[in-house]
Amino acid sequence: MPHASQLLDLGSRRLWRLTGRRVDLQGAERWLDAPVSASPRVGEEWAAAEAARHGGVTGEPGPHAGLLPSMAVLDGPGFDAARLRPEVRDFYECTTQWHMEVWTGWSPLFWPAGEVVSRLWGRRVEQLALPMRPLEVARGMDSRITPILDRQGEQVAAAWTRTLRGSGRPVFSGAYSARTLPxxxxxxxxxxxxxESGNVQVFLRPEVTTDGGLLLSSQSGRFGDDGAYIVVADRKVHAARVPLHESFHVHVDPDGVLRTDHELRLGRASAVRLHYKLERRP
Incomplete structure (x- = not known):
C-alpha cells in the first residue's frame, strides 16, 4: 500500500497535469527545461545530476561563488548592470561572502494555508519550506553556493541551498541562472x-532603481511571460502558470547596509513579506 505522503504527492501531480498544458522541453518550451529531484526528499544530489546533463561537473563552493557569474548576463534594453551599486553586484556575484539575517511576516489571511503547505510538503520534502514564525529565523540563515558547470567549465547555473541556522532545517534548494523567455x-x-518528478520555477524581470538598487519582479501575464510555473514530468510533461507573484528590492539603506525586501503575493493579495539584512563577511 502506498504511504499517505506518496498518495498526497501523486494527487498533487495529477492535479497539475489536469490544470496545466502539455509542453515539449526539447522544443518550443525549452525555456522550462530545469532540474528535478530523483527522490521525494530534495537533497543536494540534483546539482550533480544537472551538471552531468550539461556534460560538466559541479564546481567548488569557494569563497567567491555567486548566484550569477556576472550581473552583466542580464544586460539588454532597459537594464545595465553597470548602474547597480557595487554592493548589489557583489552579493549576486560573490554570494558566499554574504551573511543573512531574516525577518518574516505572514498575512493573517494566508497564514493557515502556509502552515498546511509547510507541514504537509515543505518540511517533509525539505523544499520551499517558508518560515512560518519569526523565532524560526531569529538566528539567521546559512547558505551554500555550488556552481553548476558545463563541459567547457562555464557556470550555467548555481545551486543555492539555505538552511535555518537555529535548527539546521533546509528551507530552499534552487538553481539560479539567467534565461531569456520567448x-x-x-x-x-x-x-x-x-x-520529485517536477519543479517550481520563477522568472523575474530585472530593473535598476534610481539609487542603484535592483528590483526583480513577476507580474500578471500570459503563459511564456515572467511569473511562476509548476512543471510535472511524469511520462508526459505538463506545465501550469500559477497566480503567484514576487518582488525583490535589493538596496543600500541610508546607513550603508545592504537590505532586501521580498514580497510574495497570491493574485493581488500580499501573502508573506520577508526582510533580509545582508552583511559581507570579514
Missing amino acids: GADRASVHVAFPL
Whole structure:
C-alpha cells in the first residue's frame, strides 16, 4: 500500500497535469527545461545530476561563488548592470561572502494555508519550506553556493541551498541562472526549485532603481511571460502558470547596509513579506 505522503504527492501531480498544458522541453518550451529531484526528499544530489546533463561537473563552493557569474548576463534594453551599486553586484556575484539575517511576516489571511503547505510538503520534502514564525529565523540563515558547470567549465547555473541556522532545517534548494523567455528583449533571473518528478520555477524581470538598487519582479501575464510555473514530468510533461507573484528590492539603506525586501503575493493579495539584512563577511 502506498504511504499517505506518496498518495498526497501523486494527487498533487495529477492535479497539475489536469490544470496545466502539455509542453515539449526539447522544443518550443525549452525555456522550462530545469532540474528535478530523483527522490521525494530534495537533497543536494540534483546539482550533480544537472551538471552531468550539461556534460560538466559541479564546481567548488569557494569563497567567491555567486548566484550569477556576472550581473552583466542580464544586460539588454532597459537594464545595465553597470548602474547597480557595487554592493548589489557583489552579493549576486560573490554570494558566499554574504551573511543573512531574516525577518518574516505572514498575512493573517494566508497564514493557515502556509502552515498546511509547510507541514504537509515543505518540511517533509525539505523544499520551499517558508518560515512560518519569526523565532524560526531569529538566528539567521546559512547558505551554500555550488556552481553548476558545463563541459567547457562555464557556470550555467548555481545551486543555492539555505538552511535555518537555529535548527539546521533546509528551507530552499534552487538553481539560479539567467534565461531569456520567448519573445523577450533581455534575460530574466530564473530560479528553479527541484521536486520529485517536477519543479517550481520563477522568472523575474530585472530593473535598476534610481539609487542603484535592483528590483526583480513577476507580474500578471500570459503563459511564456515572467511569473511562476509548476512543471510535472511524469511520462508526459505538463506545465501550469500559477497566480503567484514576487518582488525583490535589493538596496543600500541610508546607513550603508545592504537590505532586501521580498514580497510574495497570491493574485493581488500580499501573502508573506520577508526582510533580509545582508552583511559581507570579514
